[in-house]
Amino acid sequence: MAARHPIYDADSETIREQIRRFCAREIEPHAEAWEEEGIFPRELYAKAGAAGILGLGFPEEYGGAGGGITYYCLVREELARTGFAGVRVGLMGLGIALPPILKLGSEEMKRRIAPEVLSGEKISALAISEPEGGSDVANLRTTARREGDEYIVNGEKTFISSGVRADYMTVAVRTGGPGMAGISLLVVEGDRPGISRTNLKKSGWWTSDTGHIHFDDVRVPASNLLGEENGGFKGIMNNFNLERLGIAASLIGSSRCCYEEAVRYAHERRTFGKLLAEHQVVRHKLVDMATGIQAMEGMLDNLVWRVTGGETCIAEIAMLKSFCGATHERIASEAVQIFGGAGIIRGHKVERIFRESKILSIGGGSSEVMKDLASRHLGWSA
Numbered sequence: 001m002a003a004r005h006p007i008y009d010a011d012s013e014t015i016r017e018q019i020r021r022f023c024a025r026e027i028e029p030h031a032e033a034w035e036e037e038g039i040f041p042r043e044l045y046a047k048a049g050a051a052g053i054l055g056l057g058f059p060e061e062y063g064g065a066g067g068g069i070t071y072y073c074l075v076r077e078e079l080a081r082t083g084f085a086g087v088r089v090g091l092m093g094l095g096i097a098l099p100p101i102l103k104l105g106s107e108e109m110k111r112r113i114a115p116e117v118l119s120g121e122k123i124s125a126l127a128i129s130e131p132e133g134g135s136d137v138a139n140l141r142t143t144a145r146r147e148g149d150e151y152i153v154n155g156e157k158t159f160i161s162s163g164v165r166a167d168y169m170t171v172a173v174r175t176g177g178p179g180m181a182g183i184s185l186l187v188v189e190g191d192r193p194g195i196s197r198t199n200l201k202k203s204g205w206w207t208s209d210t211g212h213i214h215f216d217d218v219r220v221p222a223s224n225l226l227g228e229e230n231g232g233f234k235g236i237m238n239n240f241n242l243e244r245l246g247i248a249a250s251l252i253g254s255s256r257c258c259y260e261e262a263v264r265y266a267h268e269r270r271t272f273g274k275l276l277a278e279h280q281v282v283r284h285k286l287v288d289m290a291t292g293i294q295a296m297e298g299m300l301d302n303l304v305w306r307v308t309g310g311e312t313c314i315a316e317i318a319m320l321k322s323f324c325g326a327t328h329e330r331i332a333s334e335a336v337q338i339f340g341g342a343g344i345i346r347g348h349k350v351e352r353i354f355r356e357s358k359i360l361s362i363g364g365g366s367s368e369v370m371k372d373l374a375s376r377h378l379g380w381s382a
């Protein structure tokens with residue numbers, strides 16, 4: 001089969017196959033039960049670490065498997081293709097928590113934390129969002145006050161993926177005055193005194209815990225600071241760009257799952273003496289789904305190629321994220337429509353994906369905020 005874009009060489013196709021085999025062996029047979037029970041087996045981290053899956057996209061010198069942004073996206077797409085987003089999010093939280101450490105952290109921190117996380121021994125999470133607002137990052141309220149060789153952290157974070165079980169949290173804190181110029185990034189170990197965490201119940205992604213975290217006078221060594229004090233906002237924004245490419249890849253994988261499920265069902269189910277696929281209306285729905293997937297893939301692959309080449313592409317990534325969110329919502333909805341009543345019954349992948357399909361139009365930057373961001377970077381904003 002021809003690779004879909006020159007960014008995918010023969011090696012990346014081999015890796016794609018390896019991930020699919022891992023998913024078929026370690027995820028697909030169990031994930032429905034994990035999802036219903038709301039559990040994530042900790043040993044899956046170690047298995048994914050040993051298979052090299054956690055390290056895809058990360059530098060080899062820190063325990064990664066290399067491959068840059070191409071592999072970063074590829075692994076998310078393939079995990080999402082299983083239809084079990086909760087498992088993907090549980091495994092891939094490191095994809096947003098670790099890059100700021102590798103980009104801005106001290107050499108000692110990189111060598112200590114990255115191999116533990118990429119091997120699956122330790123879990124990491126990114127904690128930016130707060131109860132008072134997730135979109136308005138520049139106005140976050142959690143403080144870190146310097147006292148001697150330590151920071152003392154006070155405040156709250158919410159909606160944090162893997163926030164309950166994380167051993168390391170990459171936390172956005174206010175170390176200076178108001179606005180974006182007073183924000184820093186700090187690594188906070190999960191077992192520090194003064195941290196309390198609760199799991200939030202949510203409409204989907206039941207395998208992935210979503211933490212509400214309180215920091216009450218939590219003492220953290222000043223050496224845990226990432227980059228310059230009060231210079232964290234740029235690091236957060238750069239990290240969002242990577243996260244959004246990964247989210248687009250996940251939405252493509254999940255859309256493909258919906259499409260493949262719908263194609264299969266349309267060739268099994270008969271109405272009015274014909275297979276569903278023999279009704280023109282249903283065929284058109286399937287073609288519309290395939291068209292959406294093709295458009296998303298084209299946008300993502302082009303941007304992976306451009307960003308790998310050194311471009312920043314802020315507006316284009318924001319547009320990609322909002323486009324993929326809306327396209328995925330539509331594809332998930334049409335897949336349920338093709339399944340009819342069966343699409344509403346638990347146990348079908350399309351039921352779960354549809355129920356979860358709003359999440360990534362909100363998380364990682366809502367569609368409205370993405371379009372606003374794009375408008376500021378397209379050169380004509382009011």
Ligand SMILES: Cc1cc2nc3c(=O)[nH]c(=O)nc-3n(C[C@H](O)[C@H](O)[C@H](O)COP(=O)(O)OP(=O)(O)OC[C@H]3O[C@@H](n4cnc5c(N)ncnc54)[C@H](O)[C@@H]3O)c2cc1C
Pocket residue numbers: 125126127128129130132133134135136158159160161162202205210359362363364365366367368369372
């Ligand atoms: C399941 C899940 C997992 C998550 N995981 C993480 C995580 O790991 N780490 C983390 O830090 N965060 C995480 N988040 C938080 C997520 O990033 C935020 O929910 C998101 O950024 C939106 O923030 P908010 O929920 O506070 O909504 P708000 O900022 O309160 O916005 C509410 C609504 O108003 C709209 N809105 C806001 N401002 C504007 C504007 N200027 N113009 C037009 N419309 C606007 C928004 O689009 C949205 O529709 C997660 C969220 C979910 C649901």
